[in-house]
Amino acid sequence: MLGLERGTVELVEHRKGWHRLADEERSHLNDALSDSVDEIEHVGSTAIEGLPAKPVLDLLAITDELAPKSECATKLEPEGYELRENDPVPDRLFFARGPAEERTHYLSIAERGSECHREQIAFRDHLRANPDAAAEYARLKRKLAKAHPDDRASYTERKSAFVERILERERER
Numbered sequence: 001m002l003g004l005e006r007g008t009v010e011l012v013e014h015r016k017g018w019h020r021l022a023d024e025e026r027s028h029l030n031d032a033l034s035d036s037v038d039e040i041e042h043v044g045s046t047a048i049e050g051l052p053a054k055p056v057l058d059l060l061a062i063t064d065e066l067a068p069k070s071e072c073a074t075k076l077e078p079e080g081y082e083l084r085e086n087d088p089v090p091d092r093l094f095f096a097r098g099p100a101e102e103r104t105h106y107l108s109i110a111e112r113g114s115e116c117h118r119e120q121i122a123f124r125d126h127l128r129a130n131p132d133a134a135a136e137y138a139r140l141k142r143k144l145a146k147a148h149p150d151d152r153a154s155y156t157e158r159k160s161a162f163v164e165r166i167l168e169r170e171r172e173r
Helices: 017-033 069-079 115-129 131-147 152-172
Strands: 039-043 057-063 081-083 092-097 105-111
Touching: 017 039, 017 057, 017 069, 017 105, 039 115, 057 115, 069 081, 069 092, 105 115, 115 131, 115 152, 131 152
Parallel strands: 057 105
Antiparallel strands: 039 057, 081 092, 092 105
16 A cells, blocks of 8 residues: 655555554654654645555654754664655655655654745645645646656656645745
């Protein structure tokens, strides 16, 4: 049900079981990070009913103060999470779970109110509340996945204009 080779793009139709798996992982992570984070949100395409997605759960752990990388890595390594040091997002810590040939989970840790936190929640909530925008995003994702099955960077970069447009709408609200 979950798993995708690092760097590749493969979309599957939305699966209701993703929400259950996210709840289970959230509970698991709450135990590991209980003194470090305040809440954990299910974000990304697997969190949006009806949207095709890469079969990798995206979770966002929110904290009032970001702990040092080494402290978070020490807590998450026994849970199968690997710190991704080369993450281009400046205000988060990013972890991947599963071997490179079959990533199953992504975990971002960000401070409450940070750009990472605000944008991930705003984008998810906008697509949940706007079926036309979600359908447009689904069409774009399918087109880009077909064009870039072995180039995740290009797939992601070519979605950015759509994502920015949605985030701009949310900023204006």
